[in-house]
Amino acid sequence: MKKFISVLIALTMLLSLAACSSSGEEKSTDKEAKKSSDSDYEIAVVVKVVGIDYFSVFEEGVKKFADEFGVNAYVTGPSSADAAEQVNIIEDLINSGVDAICVVPNDATVLESVLQSAQDKGITVVTTESPDQAGADWDVEMIINDMFAELVAEEAAKNCGGSGQYALYVGSLTVPLHNAWADHVEEYLADKYPDMSLCTDRIACGEDAALARETTLDLLKTYSDLNCIIGFGSQGPIGAAEALTEEDKIDDVTVVGNIIPSEGSQYLESGAIKAGFLWNPADSGYASCYIAKTILDRKKIDDSFSIPDMGDIDLDGTNLWIDNPITITADNWESFGF
Structure with missing residues (x-):
């Protein structure tokens, strides 16, 4: 009888462990599925300097993207155009575990190491205004x-x-x-x-x-x-x-x-x-986030790639070129809406 009880207890413990293991696998799978959902992406956009009109308009593009796709995308940056401060901000974002970092670099060389660190952690990196940026998956430009x-x-x-x-x-x-x-x-x-x-x-x-x-x-x-x-x-x-x-x-x-x-x-x-x-700075903010999401969705960026309302796109290495310059005069400045 004692032997039977011992065997029963052992079987119970084994079944319990198996259930825990199964539950753990399910939670892990659920987490991965949740992370792959658009609404759970966190895309941080680090601009050169906050508080000036250019990057206020740029931020409008980021907000538009966030609203359209239900993504947690937002703008942050230093209070002055300081490359070292950008590094500090990016390091904090890496430690917080964001999914993607988009950057408008103050100094391409200074940022190389920290952007590479972000990539090493599995974080997607997109830059703008910095063609051929080391440490970036892609760079997007609004003009030639x-x-x-x-x-x-x-x-x-x-x-x-x-x-x-x-x-x-x-x-x-x-x-x-x-x-x-x-x-x-x-x-x-x-x-x-x-x-x-x-x-x-x-x-x-x-x-x-x-x-x-x-x-x-x-x-x-x-x-x-x-x-x-x-x-x-x-x-x-x-x-x-x-x-x-x-x-x-x-x-x-x-x-x-x-x-x-x-x-x-x-x-x-x-x-x-x-x-x-x-060009329209809002387009830069929108395009940066759009590319980041494309990468996070594990979709290809190739010759067939396009961004809504951005026109023709040319790819050169990891640079993505869009030619949308504007000339602003006394006669037309009001027509641009920003």
């Missing part, structure tokens, strides 16, 4: 760089008569896209308009209107032949226009470059900014 730079250069040359001295503003000396444009502008103007010369090395003030204003005031005092400012970074032309307005030099110096239409409107209408060039 050389063509965009030439649009800006031609407008600058047209307005200053193709001669004189010009200054180049960028967000920082390490922002990939701004410096790629600046490189091409220098080459293009040297070839097509040899009577235009760069007055000094490019200046990092394009993400700070107050700094761009002070920089412009200093340049006006230093370079008597300065007649053109090309600003990459949405705050560079704004600050330059403020300085020209203060110094009553609107008719003497051409300002062109990146602006948000509504933010630059008063300067477009006064002539302090001759023309702005951009």
Whole structure:
């Protein structure tokens, strides 16, 4: 009898263990299934700097994507255009276990290691404004760089008569896209308009209107032949226009470059900014998240890939190119809606 009871107890324990094991497998499967559901994706978008109009519009695209697909997608970023702060934010996101990180890098090189760490943890990484970014699964661009730079250069040359001295503003000396444009502008103007010369090395003030204003005031005092400012970074032309307005030099110096239409409107209408060039920043936010979700869904990104309402897409390595530039003038700025 004792032997029978012992066997019965042993069988009971074995059945109990099997049930626990089965339950555990079911919970694991349920968790994986739940994680594969769109509503459980967490996509963090790290911008260059929060609090400026460009990235407020960019965030609208992220929110639109989140609403359309029921995904937890949101924007975060440093309070100033600081690459080290971006690294800290990304490290925190890695530790929190997000599914995807989308980034607009302040410094492509500085971010390489932390983006690789994210990938090593199985986190999807998508960048924008940073072609060929090391540590990214894909990079998406809203314009074709050389063509965009030439649009800006031609407008600058047209307005200053193709001669004189010009200054180049960028967000920082390490922002990939701004410096790629600046490189091409220098080459293009040297070839097509040899009577235009760069007055000094490019200046990092394009993400700070107050700094761009002070920089412009200093340049006006230093370079008597300065007649053109090309600003990459949405705050560079704004600050330059403020300085020209203060110094009553609107008719003497051409300002062109990146602006948000509504933010630059008063300067477009006064002539302090001759023309702005951009794309819709909301498209960048939306496209970044859309690509991240495509990867998380384990779908292919190939020649048949498309993003709703974005037009034609070209793939080059891990770069995805969309050619949607806009030219912003005093006559059309209201039509863009941002």
